[in-house]
Amino acid sequence: MSVPAITISMMSAAVNTEYTWPMVRWEPGSQGRLAQAALELYGERGFDQTTVAEIAERAGLTERTFFRHFSDKREVLFSGAQALQDLLVNTVIDAPTTATPIEAVELALAAAGNLFDERKAFSLQRQHIIDGSAELRERELIKLATLATALANALRTRGVSDPTAGLTGEIAIAVFRISFEQWVASHDSRSLPQLIRDSFDQLSAVTAK
Amino acid sequence: MSVPAITISMMSAAVNTEYTWPMVRWEPGSQGRLAQAALELYGERGFDQTTVAEIAERAGLTERTFFRHFSDKREVLFSGAQALQDLLVNTVIDAPTTATPIEAVELALAAAGNLFDERKAFSLQRQHIIDGSAELRERELIKLATLATALANALRTRGVSDPTAGLTGEIAIAVFRISFEQWVASHDSRSLPQLIRDSFDQLSAVTAK
DNA sequence: GTCTATAGTGCGATAGAC
DNA sequence: GTCTATCGCACTATAGAC
Numbered sequence: 001m002s003v004p005a006i007t008i009s010m011m012s013a014a015v016n017t018e019y020t021w022p023m024v025r026w027e028p029g030s031q032g033r034l035a036q037a038a039l040e041l042y043g044e045r046g047f048d049q050t051t052v053a054e055i056a057e058r059a060g061l062t063e064r065t066f067f068r069h070f071s072d073k074r075e076v077l078f079s080g081a082q083a084l085q086d087l088l089v090n091t092v093i094d095a096p097t098t099a100t101p102i103e104a105v106e107l108a109l110a111a112a113g114n115l116f117d118e119r120k121a122f123s124l125q126r127q128h129i130i131d132g133s134a135e136l137r138e139r140e141l142i143k144l145a146t147l148a149t150a151l152a153n154a155l156r157t158r159g160v161s162d163p164t165a166g167l168t169g170e171i172a173i174a175v176f177r178i179s180f181e182q183w184v185a186s187h188d189s190r191s192l193p194q195l196i197r198d199s200f201d202q203l204s205a206v207t208a209k
Numbered sequence: 210m211s212v213p214a215i216t217i218s219m220m221s222a223a224v225n226t227e228y229t230w231p232m233v234r235w236e237p238g239s240q241g242r243l244a245q246a247a248l249e250l251y252g253e254r255g256f257d258q259t260t261v262a263e264i265a266e267r268a269g270l271t272e273r274t275f276f277r278h279f280s281d282k283r284e285v286l287f288s289g290a291q292a293l294q295d296l297l298v299n300t301v302i303d304a305p306t307t308a309t310p311i312e313a314v315e316l317a318l319a320a321a322g323n324l325f326d327e328r329k330a331f332s333l334q335r336q337h338i339i340d341g342s343a344e345l346r347e348r349e350l351i352k353l354a355t356l357a358t359a360l361a362n363a364l365r366t367r368g369v370s371d372p373t374a375g376l377t378g379e380i381a382i383a384v385f386r387i388s389f390e391q392w393v394a395s396h397d398s399r400s401l402p403q404l405i406r407d408s409f410d411q412l413s414a415v416t417a418k
Numbered sequence: 419g420t421c422t423a424t425a426g427t428g429c430g431a432t433a434g435a436c
Numbered sequence: 437g438t439c440t441a442t443c444g445c446a447c448t449a450t451a452g453a454c
Contacts, residue, residue: 030441051424062443067426102415134351141350142343163387167411170383178376202376206311207416260449273419276451 031069031079033059038076043125047073047133074139077126081143085150087112092154101160105151105172106200113179113193127184148173175199240278240288242268247285252334256282256342283348286335290352294359296320301363310369314360314381315409322388322402336393357382384408 027033037058041050052073056063070076091108099107116123130136152169160168179195182188188195246267250259261282265272279285300317308316325332339345361378369377388404391397397404 052426053424063425064444065442068441071426073425137354138347138351141354142347145346145350163391163408163411164415166390167383167387167408168415170387171380171412171415174376174379174383178372178379181375182372199372199376202372203380204416204418206373206377206380207413209413261451262449271419272450280451282450 027060030059030061030065034061034066034069035076035079039126039129042077042129047129047136074136077130077136078139078143081146084112084115085147087115088147089150089154092151093157095158097158101155101158101164101168102171102200104155104158105168106196108151108154109172109176109179109196110193112176113191113196116180116183117192124184144173144177171203175203239268239270239274243270243275243278244285244288248335248338251286251338256338256345283345286339286345287348287352290355293321293324294356296324297356298359298363301360302366304367306367310364310367310373310377311380311409313364313367314377315405317360317363318381318385318388318405319402321385322400322405325389325392326401333393353382353386380412384412 034055038050038055041055041058044050052066053063055076056066059066066076070079088105088108088111091111092104095104095107130140148169150169151172152165155165155168156162175196179192179199182195182199183190183192190198243264247259247264250264250267253259261275262272264285265275268275275285279288297314297317297320300320301313304313304316339349357378359378360381361374364374364377365371384405388401388408391404391408392399392401399407
């Protein structure tokens with residue numbers, strides 16, 4: 001009940017770091033409690049079989065408040081995507097000026113990979129829920145597409161021009177997706193950053209002329 | 210009103226190529242009329258501002274019939290994706306045995322590109338509608354992800370092993386997305402197949418070690 | 419072909435913090 | 437007074453159940 005948002009996930013944790021809310025009237029961390037309740041219920045009975053009313057009830061809040069924090073029932077699982085995007089973008093921007101576009105995004109993905117590695121149990125649980133729902137898979141794809149666009153824009157700030165910037169952003173996400181898939185598959189014990197490095201090597205081999 | 214489904218779109222047209230209706234081919238079936246009405250209404254007033262009831266009414270059918278033909282309000286714009294997937298998959302399978310994985314998907318995308326080129330006006334209209342709705346963008350992304358998986362499976366039938374197959378499928382879709390984006394942008398007059406070729410060249414340059 | 423559950427929206431009211 | 441988090445209620449449309 002009073003589990004702080006930081007334990008819920010790398011993603012949801014971001015919401016609590018903005019500022020602290022001095023309150024007596026309501027229990028603090030509504031958004032974190034809602035995210036925690038949603039994660040539990042989606043895991044227990046599946047996404048489709050969970051109503052927003054049930055999530056709100058478990059969090060000690062009302063349905064209306066849920067929609068105040070999350071635009072829809074799916075968003076509660078993706079509310080931390082902004083933190084991931086910021087990490088990727090900042091890593092690209094801060095990459096050495098000597099780095100090629102592909103090297104810059106490789107650095108960014110490595111940084112993100114480390115974050116996921118540190119929260120593997122949560123990542124697996126969350127991914128299991130997402131894999132069980134077409135609606136959630138859709139939302140995940142749009143978040144990944146957003147990351148591709150953000151990466152492309154970050155590359156443009158480095159002076160990379162189109163269409164190289166756009167293409168490199170898309171490729172980075174393609175590599176990440178393949179690597180993440182292998183990471184989640186139980187028969188592969190490599191770390192996510194390692195899988196990402198291997199995938200980039202594979203990419204070079206596949207596209208070599 | 211009596212516009213046959215074949216003129217609506219490459220995608221929607223596919224429903225007609227699966228088998229021929231017993232009578233009056235020029236009198237479009239319910240599915241085609243619904244697809245046509247939906248395309249018109251989504252274009253006229255936007256996706257969100259169109260109700261299924263309105264689509265059904267314009268098609269001279271009931272709301273219930275709409276959901277019998279299309280699983281949801283969005284699917285009416287994507288009902289022909291199967292034909293595109295078949296084309297891609299078959300082209301990969303039929304590619305010369307000497308073709309590398311990346312060459313095989315390049316052939317497939319070229320074939321698809323030609324199809325789009327022949328229906329550019331429709332493609333632009335449809336894309337404009339999709340770009341205007343987050344829900345529709347989500348559905349488009351899941352269709353593209355499905356294509357990536359299908360391409361990967363087609364490559365596996367050629368003996369390509371993982372993770373090369375999966376990675377090549379994802380890369381193909383990334384290239385297609387970038388190329389399609391440029392094709393839709395009015396300031397680029399190259400054909401889609403040409404843009405795809407150029408993007409593959411760009412890919413080699415970007416990933417060269 | 420009708421009925422119903424549920425997602426999601428709009429607006430007003432409340433009650434603390436400042 | 438303003439601002440913000442929450443609640444409550446009425447409402448629409450989707451989508452599935454019967």
